[in-house]
Amino acid sequence: MLFKIALKNLLGARLRTFLNVLVTAFSFFLILFMSAMYDGMLQHAKQVTMDTEIAGGAYWHPEYDPLDPMKFEDAHSALPAEIQSLVDQKKAFPVLVSQASIYPGGRIMPAIMKGIPPDQNIVNMPTGALAGHDDISIPVLIGKGMASDTKLKVGDVFTIRWLDADRTYDADEGTVVHIMDTENFKLDMGHIWIPLKKAQTMLAMEQEATYVTYEKGLPTVQDKGGWIPRDINYLVQDMEAIIEADKPGAIIMYMIILALAAMGIFNAQVLSIFRRGREIGTLMAIGMTRQRVVGLFTLEGGLNAVLAAVATLIFFGPILWYFGANGIPLPIDYSEMGMIMAKRLMPIYTIGLIVSTTVLVSVVVLIVSYIPSRRISRMQPTDALRGKVVA
Amino acid sequence: MIKILISILSFAFLLGQSNDMSVQDIIRAMDNNLNAKSRILTSKMIVHGRRSSRTIESKNWVVGIDKAFTEYLSPPREAGTKMLKLDDKLWTYSPQTDRVIQISGHMLRQSVMGSDMSYNDMMEDRPLMELYEATLEGSVEIDGRDHWIMLLTAKVKGLSYPMRRAWIDKEYLLPMKEELYAKSGKLLKTSTMDGIKKVQGRWFPTRFIFKDELKRNSKGTEWVIDEIEFDSEIAESRFSKARLRK
Numbered sequence: 001m002l003f004k005i006a007l008k009n010l011l012g013a014r015l016r017t018f019l020n021v022l023v024t025a026f027s028f029f030l031i032l033f034m035s036a037m038y039d040g041m042l043q044h045a046k047q048v049t050m051d052t053e054i055a056g057g058a059y060w061h062p063e064y065d066p067l068d069p070m071k072f073e074d075a076h077s078a079l080p081a082e083i084q085s086l087v088d089q090k091k092a093f094p095v096l097v098s099q100a101s102i103y104p105g106g107r108i109m110p111a112i113m114k115g116i117p118p119d120q121n122i123v124n125m126p127t128g129a130l131a132g133h134d135d136i137s138i139p140v141l142i143g144k145g146m147a148s149d150t151k152l153k154v155g156d157v158f159t160i161r162w163l164d165a166d167r168t169y170d171a172d173e174g175t176v177v178h179i180m181d182t183e184n185f186k187l188d189m190g191h192i193w194i195p196l197k198k199a200q201t202m203l204a205m206e207q208e209a210t211y212v213t214y215e216k217g218l219p220t221v222q223d224k225g226g227w228i229p230r231d232i233n234y235l236v237q238d239m240e241a242i243i244e245a246d247k248p249g250a251i252i253m254y255m256i257i258l259a260l261a262a263m264g265i266f267n268a269q270v271l272s273i274f275r276r277g278r279e280i281g282t283l284m285a286i287g288m289t290r291q292r293v294v295g296l297f298t299l300e301g302g303l304n305a306v307l308a309a310v311a312t313l314i315f316f317g318p319i320l321w322y323f324g325a326n327g328i329p330l331p332i333d334y335s336e337m338g339m340i341m342a343k344r345l346m347p348i349y350t351i352g353l354i355v356s357t358t359v360l361v362s363v364v365v366l367i368v369s370y371i372p373s374r375r376i377s378r379m380q381p382t383d384a385l386r387g388k389v390v391a
Numbered sequence: 392m393i394k395i396l397i398s399i400l401s402f403a404f405l406l407g408q409s410n411d412m413s414v415q416d417i418i419r420a421m422d423n424n425l426n427a428k429s430r431i432l433t434s435k436m437i438v439h440g441r442r443s444s445r446t447i448e449s450k451n452w453v454v455g456i457d458k459a460f461t462e463y464l465s466p467p468r469e470a471g472t473k474m475l476k477l478d479d480k481l482w483t484y485s486p487q488t489d490r491v492i493q494i495s496g497h498m499l500r501q502s503v504m505g506s507d508m509s510y511n512d513m514m515e516d517r518p519l520m521e522l523y524e525a526t527l528e529g530s531v532e533i534d535g536r537d538h539w540i541m542l543l544t545a546k547v548k549g550l551s552y553p554m555r556r557a558w559i560d561k562e563y564l565l566p567m568k569e570e571l572y573a574k575s576g577k578l579l580k581t582s583t584m585d586g587i588k589k590v591q592g593r594w595f596p597t598r599f600i601f602k603d604e605l606k607r608n609s610k611g612t613e614w615v616i617d618e619i620e621f622d623s624e625i626a627e628s629r630f631s632k633a634r635l636r637k
Contacts, residue, residue, distance in 0.1 A: 106607020159605050161579065163500060166548045170574040171605065 002292065006299040010307070013268070017304070020264045022315075024308035024361065027257040029316035031357050033323070034250045036347035038243055043348050045239040045340040046232060052184040054235050055122045056216040059083050059092075059227040064210050066186075069099050069112060073163065076208045080225025083212050091218060093120040094209030096199045102174070102192065103159040104150035111192050113162060115199020122215045125187065129178030130195045138174040138198060143188025147179045154179055160192070165204040172202070184340055239340055258361070261308075262368040269301050269372035280376055281384025290377045297376060301369020305362040323347055414525045417539060420564040421557075422518040424593050429454045432619040433464075438506045439610035447504055456517050458630045469504065473635045481510055484635035491635050500551075506612040507580065507603040511551050522547055523555070530561075533568075537561040552579065563587050563594040578604045581611075591621045 010017050064075035076096060079087060086092035096115040101108055118131035126141065133139040138160060142152065152158065154176050161171040174192065182188055200206050212227075220229050273280070283293050327344035412420070429452075436447045448464040459476040463469040471486035481494045494501075499511045519525075523543035531538050538558045545553040553574050557566035565587065571580040580603055584596035595616075602611030628634065 101605075103605045103607075106605075106609075108603070108606055159577075161573070161605060164574065167551070168545075168549065168553050168574055169551050169579055171577040171579060172573075172575050 002296055002299060006296055006303055009272075009296075010300050010303050013272075016268055017307070020261065020268055020304050021307040021311050023257070023264055024261040024304055024365065025311035025315060027254060027261045028308050028312045028357065028361050029320070030254045030257055031360070032312070032349065032353065033316075033320060033347060034254060035353050035357065036320075036324070036349045037328070037345060038247060038250070039350065039353065040345055040347045041341065042236075042240060042243055044342045044346065046236050048183045048340050048342075049186075049236050049239070050216070050232055051124045052182055052187060053123055054213055054230070054232060056214050056218050057220075057229060057231045058214070058235070059212045059221075059224060059229055061210050062226050062228060064097070064228075066097075069110075072097050072099050072112075072210070073167070075210045076165075076203075076205050078207050079209055079212060080221075080223060080227055082221040082223045083225070083227060086214055086218070086221065087212065091122075092212050092214035093117050093122055094196065094212045096196060096203065096205060096208060097210040098162060098199070098203055100160050100162040100192070102150070103161070104152050104156070105158075109150065110190070111160075112190055113160065113192050113194060113199065115196040115203075116193055117196045122213060125182070125193075126178055126180050127193070129180075130193065133175075133177055136175045136177065137172050138194055138202070139177040140174040141178050141180060141193040142176060143185075143191065144179055144181050145185065145188040146191060147176070149189075152176050152179075162202060164202070170202065183342060186340075258364060262364050265301050265304050265365055266368040266372060269297065269369055272297065272300070273372055273375055277379075277384050277387045280379060281381050281386075284379075284381035284384060290379075294370075294373045294376050297373035298366065298370045301373070302362070302366045304369070305358075305365040308361065308365075309358060320347075320349065324349060414527050414541070415520070417527075417541065417559060417564065418520050418523075418525050418543075421559060421566060422520055424563070424565055424595065426456065426518060427453075427593075427621040429623055429625050430619060430621050431623050431625065433617045435613075435615045435617060436504065436506055436508075437613040437615065438504065439612065440505075441608070444610075445505070452625050452629050454625055454630070460629050460634065475630065475632060475635055476513075477630060482632060482635060489636075491632060507601045507606075507609065508612055508614075509551075512580075512601070519543060522550055528556075531558065533558065538567060541566075560587075565594055565596060580604055590619055593621070595619060 061075045061077060063071055065071050076098075078084075079094060083092065087094055093116065098113050098115075100111050100113040102111045103109070116125070116127050116130070118127045118129075120127055130139050130141055140160075142150070147153070150158075156176050157173050158176075159171055160174045161169060164170055174194070180187075187193075194202075196209075200208060280293055283296075284290065288296075324347055327342070327346040329344050330341060431450070431452050433448070433450050436449065438445045438447065445466070447466065447469055450462050450464060452460045457476075457478050459474075461474040463472040473484045475482045475484075481499065482491050483494060484491045494510055500509050502508065503510055503513060522545060524546045526542045526544070528540040528542050531540055538560055541557045541559055543555045543557060552571040554572040554576070556570045556572070558568040559565065560567050565584060566582075567584055569582045570578055571582070573579050580601060582602070583600045584598065585600075586597035587594050588597055589595075597616045599614040600611050601614065603609055
């Protein structure tokens, strides 16, 4: 009964209701879209990192810190027995990391040199391209970004200089055998990949590695021998931090939109109570309690959220669906900025996101509808009938 | 006539002495020329880039092979930067950040002020006798002066350059040219010296040129010694870390 009256009154307000619903629907859309976009970014980063870099996770040498190249020279040793056993069973593969200087075109550039087994198939990297180059001194795999920075092409030869385990300089010629197109900048920028055996010989670190990546679904080994297990959540935390740092800006934006919608509803409620004094008085006179009248007006306001949800579905639903299906093309390559970002960003709409957004918008709308309606509880029916409203 | 005879005899004696020197004697003489109990020097490092050159002036206090203190005097951007070397440790102080930083590990292989010299090149001044096994490869005349060609191969582990070849002037007993090789035998750097002068009874170069041979079109880095004083007394306090901030 109350719902019917509320809906009738709301629809009767026509343009005012339409504008309120439209603004609320827009804020609804924006929150949904932005949050889905961030979720999509994170999901993509996780997926790409898992696919190309860490698979099920990794074991790091205790001294290894990927953000501190100065420590690379101490971050290597033979693998602990249990981890070595995973490698022997082809369930994991070792990587040996070292600093190097490269001289593409005669210019000196610092680089991170990583030795990887060419026959690994745990991560999606074209390491197979490193195999079968017996005629080449050092076969090198690089990413597109690195190729662009160094102006190297497949077949180009350049000097690599490194320090071996005894901290003695050594140098030789590397030949680019493949340029990979990867979305994971961590494999690309500043990196050169060479066969693991070659790296171990060059660095005089036979049978040694810096980290080991294992395939998905493997439990952590019992005896890690001091090596540190790193899971997917740890390895994408920098990406998460970047996204978290970017979120406040978006939150402020959609809070402003939501505040505009809330102000519209608040204003409409205040105006309704002033203009509909006689109606309130009549309702009270015919026996409706004050609480029910307050409930009626709150419901009227609250129905804005329901209509906004419907309007979002009608007006913005196709847009959300389109972007969800086709993604949003990004104009620039974010990998140079140190972000794993798809060329086409796919927003992800989860049930949790839709429910939480609906609850947020509904609660805001209910609050702004209830606050002006409280005034009704202080009104006398006789005053209301005469059109007098308590200030 | 007698004077001429004496001169010829003296010259022949000197020449004979040089030729009779053993490989060990040559290396020892070279070490003696280049190293001293202490030295105080003012120098300029001219770093030749692709487009322009930078000149960095500094004053150095060195005692033996374990202690060295450098203060950069110009350009204004580098003035006040100081470096202290004690044994195998190196600290730098930058007035801009007002911080003392220890340079260790891989950082020692980084270039000093963008030059062709690494911190390690600066620090590795232990006598060659201790580090390398020398083999005489022959003699050659360069610019009218006789030189020995000496191949030095590392006899200790952990040296940056496991092999070097030196062209040693038979009179000055100085490595006028040196080639520094990687383990694979690839030439990494060259250093040359000129402007040899007699300073306090020893021959000493007034200009060194270091060049990273892997860089294409590199003009190298010049190190010009403006003033040098050997075996002067240097206060122990000069080599304290507190001195870096003063």
